[in-house]
Structure formats: C-alpha cells, structure tokens
Amino acid sequence: xxxxxxxxxxxxxxxxxxxxxxxxxxxxxxxxxxxxxxxxxxxxxxxxxxxxxxxxxxxxxxxxxxxxxxxxxxxxxxxxxxxxxxxxxxxxxxxxxxxxxxxxxxxxxx
Amino acid sequence: xxxxxxxxxxxxxxxxxxxxxxxxxxxxxxxxxxxxxxxxxxxxxxxxxxxxxxxxxxxxxxxxxxxxxxxxxxxxxxxxxxxxxxxxxxxxxxxxxxxxxxxxxxxxxxxxxxxxxxx
Numbered sequence: 584x585x586x587x588x589x590x591x592x593x594x595x596x597x598x599x600x601x602x603x604x605x606x607x608x609x610x611x612x613x614x615x616x617x618x619x620x621x622x623x624x625x626x627x628x629x630x631x632x633x634x635x636x637x638x639x640x641x642x643x644x645x646x647x648x649x650x651x652x653x654x655x656x657x658x659x660x661x662x663x664x665x666x667x668x669x670x671x672x673x674x675x676x677x678x679x680x681x682x683x684x685x686x687x688x689x690x691x692x693x
Numbered sequence: 694x695x696x697x698x699x700x701x702x703x704x705x706x707x708x709x710x711x712x713x714x715x716x717x718x719x720x721x722x723x724x725x726x727x728x729x730x731x732x733x734x735x736x737x738x739x740x741x742x743x744x745x746x747x748x749x750x751x752x753x754x755x756x757x758x759x760x761x762x763x764x765x766x767x768x769x770x771x772x773x774x775x776x777x778x779x780x781x782x783x784x785x786x787x788x789x790x791x792x793x794x795x796x797x798x799x800x801x802x803x804x805x806x807x808x809x810x811x812x
Binding site (some may be wrong): 615617621624625626627628629632634670672674676677678679680681682683684685686 | 697724726728735736737738741748749784786788790791796797798799800801802803804805806
C-alpha cells in the first residue's frame with residue numbers, strides 16, 4: 584500500500600483558498616486517492632475521491648498530476664468551520680480498505 | 694437512514710472487566726470497519742469485514758480483542774479483559790463495496806464513536 588506524506592499543520596484565514604498537498608510516490612496503477620475530514624469528537628467524513636486529473640464536487644477540488652505521485656486538495660474560500668484534520672489516503676482499486684495516516688491539521692482564523 | 698449507530702457513546706470501566714462495543718451499519722452496506730483513535734497513535738484500523746467475513750484483522754492488538762458480525766447489519770467489538778492502555782475512542786464505519794473489480798468506492802460512513810476509559 585502506498586505511503587502518504589502530508590504537512591502536519593497549516594494555517595489560513597477566512598475567505599482564502601487552501602491547498603493541501605499529499606505525496607504518494609509509490610502509488611500503484613490501480614490505486615485511487617481519497618480525502619477525509621475530521622472534526623474534534625467526530626468520526627472522519629468523506630470529502631472527495633479521484634484517480635487522475637481533476638475532480639470537483641460541492642465541497643472541494645482534487646488535482647492529480649499525470650504521474651499521480653502527489654495530489655492536492657483545494658478548499659475554496661475557507662471559513663472557521665473548515666478547521667479540522669484532513670487525511671489523504673490511497674486505496675487499492677476494486678477495494679475499500681481505508682488506512683489513515685497522521686493527517687493535516689488545518690486551522691482557519693478570522 | 695440514521696447513519697452508522699454506535700453504542701454506548703461513553704464507557705468507563707475498571708481494569709479486568711469485559712467491554713462490548715456495538716455498531717449498526719447503514720442499511721445496504723456490506724463492509725464494516727473498526728478503528729481506534731488515540732492522540733499517540735492516531736486512527737488505527739483494527740479489523741474490517743466484507744459481507745460478514747473478516748478480511749483483515751492484522752490491526753487487532755492482541756487476543757484480548759475480538760470482533761464479530763452476527764448478521765449483515767450489526768457488529769460487536771469485545772475487549773476481555775480490558776486494560777488502561779485500551780482507553781481510546783473506538784469508531785466503526787460502514788461502506789458499500791461494489792462487486793465489480795473495476796469499481797472503487799472509498800466513501801465510508803463513520804459513527805460518532807465510543808469513548809472508552811479503563812481505570
């Protein structure tokens with residue numbers, strides 16, 4: 584399973600765009616990339632999933648370059664309520680086993 | 694659907710006692726995951742089931758831990774005997790795993806967790 588590396592923490596201000604980059608250098612051909620968000624005292628919540636190029640939903644965008652060795656989660660115009668831990672995961676294609684790393688603690692301030 | 698339901702939400706027990714955590718899956722889901730979260734070790738996958746069958750239990754700490762799925766919608770995680778180092782928040786999550794190998798679904802739904810304190 585591909586190991587993921589992401590920043591331990593990031594700070595931002597309300598209204599800014601936040602980009603969190605994750606490295607997964609040994610990602611396999613059939614692996615997918617997925618991101619989760621976790622608020623204090625709650626379970627993680629799915630944000631977005633992608634395989635290549637760009638995926639966008641109502642919450643975020645996921646950018647994956649051609650070599651797929653990294654991915655970037657983009658949160659447009661963050662608010663205080665986006666303060667949370669964000670996890671990048673690599674999942675084997677056809678499977679659904681989720682192995683979480685340490686995540687990135689995003690803190691949004693006024 | 695009410696989502697994944699875990700019980701109890703909080704449990705305080707004495708060392709050596711048996712603890713049973715419960716989880717009700719979302720209707721129609723066929724995969725079940727048990728996780729443990731602590732500040733020191735983060736979010737650890739303990740075991741996961743597909744179609745009621747344990748697929749990977751390599752994360753189960755030791756023989757004191759056991760998990761079962763008596764039916765497709767319910768699971769239990771039992772710790773016997775419990776120890777102070779088992780204190781953590783335990784989450785269960787459910788998802789739907791497509792039958793086709795060409796489909797990948799990474800969306801899992803987590804319960805609110807059970808905060809276990811062993812004194």
